[in-house]
Amino acid sequence: MTDTDVAPAVPAGTSKTPSSTRRAWTVTALLIVFMMINFADKSVLGLAAEEIREDLGLTASAFGLASSAFFLLFSVSGAAVGLLADRIRPKWLILAMAVLWSASQAPLAVGGGLAVLITSRVLLGAAEGPAFPVAQQATLSWFPDHRRNLPGALIVLGITLGILVAAPVLTWVIQNHGWRSAVAAVALVGVVWALLWVRLGGEGPYATASAPTGPAASGGARSEGAPAGAPTAPPPSSAPYRRIVATRTWIGATTAYFGTYWVIAFALVWLPSYLHKALGYSSAGSTRMVMLVWGLGGVAVLGQAGLTGRLLRRGAASRWARGGIGGVLLLVGAAACLALPFAPAGVLTAVLLVVGFGLPGAMSSVAVTTVTELAPADRRGGALGIMNAVVTTAGLLAPTLIGRLVDTHGADGYRYAVLITGAVLLLSGAAALTLIDPDRDARRLSL
Template sequence: MRWRIVIFLFIGMVINFADKMVAGYAAVPIMEEFNLSYTQWGLLSSSFFWLFMISGIFGSALSDRIGTRNLLTIMLLAWSVIQSGAFLVTGVFGLIIMRVALGAFEGPYSPTSNNHLSKWFKPERLSFAISLVNAGSAVGGLICAPLLVLGIQELGWRQTFGVLGAISLVWVVLWLWLGKEKTVSENAGATEVKTMPVPKLKWSETYPVLLSRPFVMVCLMLFSTYWVLVWTQSFLPAYLVKAVHLTPTEMGNFSSILGAAYIVLMILIAWYSDRLFQKHNSLRKARVMVAGIGAILSGVLFYSMTIFTNPVYILIAMILAKAMVHAVFILWVPIALSLLPERKGLILGVGTGCAQFAGVVGPVVTGFIVQFAGTNEALGFDYSILFMGSQLVLAGLVFTLLCKPDVYVRKTVHHSEEVSAG
């Protein structure tokens, strides 16, 4: 049963990716239709994230109450309705409203799906399971990128949005039929056990964890790495066409190769991290060091893209950088769950919300940076890449040096035992 759940959540991630990326692939026709500048396009792109962060926090916390299965159903149904609303859009204001609404209902998906997976997999196998689900975004790049580009060229961007809405509706129907909320014990075969009731939230016990050094370091890493994801969603297609000088078809093929290649590396990194955890039983060695060093190397690779501009080199650098960046989105989950296991949905939602804040400011800042270079668009994109790489290097260094979740967990457990004994 648990692998069926993985498949469902994987497909949901593919849809989630396509919903986010379709506007980016339609950037050129939308900008032409509504006569938008890069700064205005950055504002439109950021509108997707205006409620994305808030809904990610409160929505995933709500999943602790109403159940992850129910919340996933509500989200996918909302995606279907909202994407179909593209046929009603007659101006940029309507498109902004549509993207804001879509972002609000997509915000909780990642933390809620991770929460759902944690009910089915033990900690030493959780990262691998999450990597398989997160691979949906990479497969989305492989499968959806050329299809979305083709759909936009042949059908129009509104019709392509509508097709995505219909796919979400099909997912909901099958999920209601086959999806389950109950957990399955790893060693119990098909024996089902009921999920333990969620303890009542005590803010006095929760906020120290959210303000602890390990979790603050996690949030810093998530912000810097999510900036890369947002840049990829909003500006990579335009960068490949305007700066690298690829045709729209070549751009779609580039995205497909990128998605096919980095997905393999990302899964290998998650598998390697699980093996390290099984060997050392150390979050710092298995999760922190792998994620932190990967972020630093990713930043260096982005720096190099401003020096070596050959499309083949850029493709290789993007594959390696994206694999290590996306590994962070996998490896932070076991760290966060160890800090507050009683309220998985809450801490995953807060961490995801901190990451998604990059989606609010990232497109606007990037649009301003690109436009700051004037008519030299390639230089503007290089500035945005240097800025992005600097964030990765700085966050990776701080995270690697200061994040020590094992020490924090041991101190917390020791303190709790002292309080109980007293």
């Protein structure tokens, strides 16, 4: 039994029908593919790192800078469009993103050097910055809070699936047709997806559902019809953004998610090179290890969703069902990364690498469902967008820092980068365990 088996609390005037259920899962499936394409776009540079550096004559620092350029406007656009998502239908925002990110890659697919590469990545980052929070907002609008763990996790799973599909397919394209052909391929897939979204996309009946008002709401009442253990209903829409982002829960979820995104940025840009240059894997071996890392990440996301749903149904506080599970996964990842540079080459190194880079990804889903539980319906887009803007600064920092370490220390630079990653995960896990408590902070926001 999953959290989707529990009867939802449907907003007034909304009825659950087979057709609405099918539509909910159709939209969810489309948005899973949306995130797959999104991360396939991001992964091209990492998969073709050596080919691009050789073709354009780039140092590791220059390549790290070009990769970080993707995040130059990523955070700003994530916050801005997240706020717009509370006023403009997410359907059209998502369509605009898909069209723009495909168009931004066209010049790079045709030709150009470092300037074109950086410009293309900056524009791509601006188009993709809001993708995750807005996709989550659109998906979760089809489900009440106590049924959101699974669909929210599936959107995160789209990230994993995108890498799992992109790694072998784009590696083959790069090796046989060149890295620019790989860029053209992902851009074309984005255009095809946009055409499908126009026909099938949309928001669900919970897009504007708010918590009840009055004494029950101020006391943190659960939605009528929700099971015991379902998260507390979010506060009324009078809560301003500044109060939401000042809660310990928002700060804890954002700090924890920052650690996850640091690992994601490392994995997207430098993991293939780390495997090849520092650990001695062949190109085929590196691709297999990348797939193992993201595969474990997908298992962790689904496992977290199932366990969280079960705990919530049994009456566990969201502090432990979400923050506790996410924090523990981050701490296990931290321990693996801190041990990795000192492990002997072989199976142990592979296990530590897969665990250290794979488990932290589950915090993406935890952070989103936690903030969605905390924020009122008409503040969710902004709350998620601001969180995403803060979190994705990790994408600006990690690739550039790692590039400098590699230029300065050679292969040892990767070892230092892994140790830094372990320290970031350690702090992130501690924040999740000590700060996240949506029930407490939702009650305070309702006062």
